[in-house]
Amino acid sequence: MADQLSISAERRTEFGKGAARRVRRADKIPAVLYGHGTDPLHLTLPGHATMMALKLTNAVLSLDVEGEQHLALAKDVQRDPIKRTIEHVDLVIVRKGEKVVVDVAVHVEGQAGPDTLVTTDYTEVSVETDFTKIPESFVVSVEGLQAGSQILAGDIELPEDVTLVTDPEALLVNVTQAISEEALEAELAEAESEAGIEHEEPEAAAAEGEEPAAEGEAPAEEA
Known part of the structure; x- marks a missing residue:
């Protein structure tokens, strides 16, 4: 559950x-705080403390803005694509007793049946819940599942007072028959064979002392 x-x-x-x-x-870190019809409040957050706090997904922050107290949910965290440092944070105001819609990660564990x-x-699902009760993640197990098995969003066991927003029929995990090593080798051999056929004609033309005509160019007429 979310900590403040x-x-x-x-x-x-x-x-x-x-x-910026x-x-x-x-x-x-530059940030903006908004919500509940209030004017956006542009803020500066301490770098290290914010980075540590936002290691938690859906972190709820208790902000002290020069003496004013605000509860806020980290709604969007923009990071540098290479350094992964935080460049900007969007925060939405939350109030006690309020429900929010958030995305929660789905982790797959276990070993499916042989040859699967x-x-x-989907690596996450959307749920609605009190902001103080946001799950850190959901876990689904594929232990022993055979080919043809599926896990849908509606199969997730939700805690009390947490409602699924994602379509219950959304496919999270699909267990299929694994391709055998022999079948894989046959496919690779077929692909290599087809590639060889494609290059055969130009090589044959070169062997006869002829140059293949460029694409869209008519063959030269004999003198």
């Missing part, structure tokens, strides 16, 4: 890419 993590924040009065870069150089292949179509 205390963070001290400052109001941000400078905007734009240049201002200056904030990050100071080991801080397990594929995962």
Whole structure:
């Protein structure tokens, strides 16, 4: 379930890419807080403390904004695609007793039956719950499942007061028959054979002293 993590924040009065870069150089993170019809509040968050807090998915932050107290859910975390450092955070205001819709990760565990292949179509599902009761993740087991078995979103065991928002018929995990080594080798051999046939004609033409006509060009007439 979601923990409330205390963070001290400052109001941000400078905007734009240049201002955001200056904030990050100071080991801080630009953020915006919105929700419940209030005007967006632009903030600066402490870099290390925020990074540690947001290691938890769907983290709920208890913000102290220069003496004002706010409860907020981390709705969107933008990261540098290479360094993976946090570049910006969108926070939505939550209030006690309020329900929220969030995405929760689905983890697959166990070993399916012999000669099977397990594929995962969805790695998370959407649920509605009180913001203080957000599950950290859901676990589904494929232990012993045979080819043809499927796990749907509706098969997840939900805690009390947690409602599934994702379509219950959404396919999470599919267990199929694994291709045998012999069948795989046969497919590779067939593919190699077809590739060889495609290159045979130009090679044969070159052997006879002729150049294959370029695509879309008519063959030259004999003198």
